Amino acid sequence: LEDETLQGRVREIEQEINQRLEKEADSLCSHIRQHCGEYVNVNVKPMVSFSGGFKGAPLHVSRADGELVDLTRAGQGSTRRIALAVWEWTSNLLETAELAASGEPAATQPTQTIVVYDEPDTHLDYRHQRTVMDIVRKQCTLPHVNVMVATHSMNLIDGVDIADVVHLSLGPDGRTIAERLKEDQHDGIDFHLGQIAASLGLRNSVLLHERCFLAVEGDTEQKSLPLLFRLAQNMSLQAAGIALWGCENNEGALHLASYLVKHQRTVMLMVDADSRTNKLFKTERLQRTGLDLEQQVSYVGEAEGYNELEELFSNEQWTAAANTLWPKPAPQTWHPDDFEAHRDGKKFSARVLDMIKKEA
Known part of the structure; x- marks a missing residue:
């Protein structure tokens, strides 16, 4: 590099590499201009030197009047929006690599990549915060990409399933402990949230930010609704901000709902259709709450002509559940006819429970 007879050729190669990199950055500059309309001129000037390798790629932007903008002194919102454009452009690069490698042998598959964001939505308005979340989701769908986001933002945390939230805490030995959800079931999620709440010194109600309380009658609802909701919405009740409360019976559910309405909380009351016969559920009384x-x-089941939630499950579903959870003594098994016999308009759940207690 110090040989005067070589310096000229070395400088030519450096210049050629710089020009190539600058041309490859054109798509990034275009992307930034789309996001930040106030900047009419955006340039990236890569700096490559054989004496120091790749030194950097400073970004230069200017306004409509030609004035250069010092990004170190620009507002945080502007620099964050430029960062947002860079992240989107990065997503496109990752996606392009994925498409280019499709159908190719394993040796040419794209490199496994971890993208790390640190408080990415700081100083961004809600519209741009949603864009950040969309970028993260888009990157997560790529098989060769994993994404880690460090954040205190409730908006970002609310945008992912609770199973994907890792709580980091400092152990007594000064080492960081990562706590993940161990059991992706309703009770396991509650326990995970409780641990986080305890370590942060928060009450559960503060941590959960319930969007809605769901008051139900009893065990069948408590066991089945978390599963049914996950099947329908592809997320847990807690991830959607729904707090499920079993209240022993329809009157207990009504009392809880009335209390929550009185304290101006959002609540949904879900009871069996046969609750219509209870005097507490007369229209006038409900309106007074x-x-x-x-x-x-x-009123569950009413639209289908059923009296209660348990009737909504088919005889075949009851048979499968009973043979798994409450089997008869071998070699006997449960059959759909066993459950059909109790669908005569009387209390289906009580009669099925009595049958299982006697025969299982």
């Missing part, structure tokens, strides 16, 4: 009968009260 402050419940909106159209929006906040649901």
Whole structure:
């Protein structure tokens, strides 16, 4: 590099590499201009030197009047929006690598990549925060990409399933402990949230930010609703901000709902259709509690002509569940006819429970 007879050729090669990199950065500059309309001129000037390798790629932007903008002194919102454009451009690069490698042998597959964000939505308005979340989701769908986001933002945390939230805490020996959800079931999620709440010194109600309380009658609802909701919405009740409360019976559910309405909390009351026969569920009485009968009260099974939630499950589903959970003494098994016999308009759940207790 110090040989005068070589310096000229070395400088030519450096210049050629710089020009190539600058041309490859054109798509990034274009992307930034789309995001930040106030900047009409955006340039990336890569710096490559054989004496020092790749030194950097400073970004230069200017406004419509030609004034250069010092990004170190620009507002945090502007620099964050430029960063957002860079992240989107990075997503496109990762996606392009994935497409280019499709159908190719394993040796040419794209490199496994970890993308790390540190408080990415700071100083961004809600619209751009949603864009950040969209970028993260887009990158997570690529098989060769994993994404880690360090954040205190409730908006970002609310945007992912609770199973993907890792709580980092400092152990007594000064080492960092990562706590992940161990059991992706309703009770396991509650336990995970409780641990986080305890370590942060928060009450569960503060941590959960419940969007809605769901008051139900009893065990069948408590066991089945978390599973049914996950099947329908592909997320847990807790991830959607729904707190499920079993209240022993329809009157208990009504008392809880009335209390929550009185304290101006969002609540949904879900009871069996046969609750209509209970005098506490007369229209006038419900209206006095402050419940909106159209929006906040649901009588399960009524639209299908059933009396209760348990009747909504088919005889075949009951048979499969009974043979798994409450089998008869071998070689006997449960059959759909065993459950069909109790669908005569009387209390189906009570009669099925009695049958299982006697024969299982």
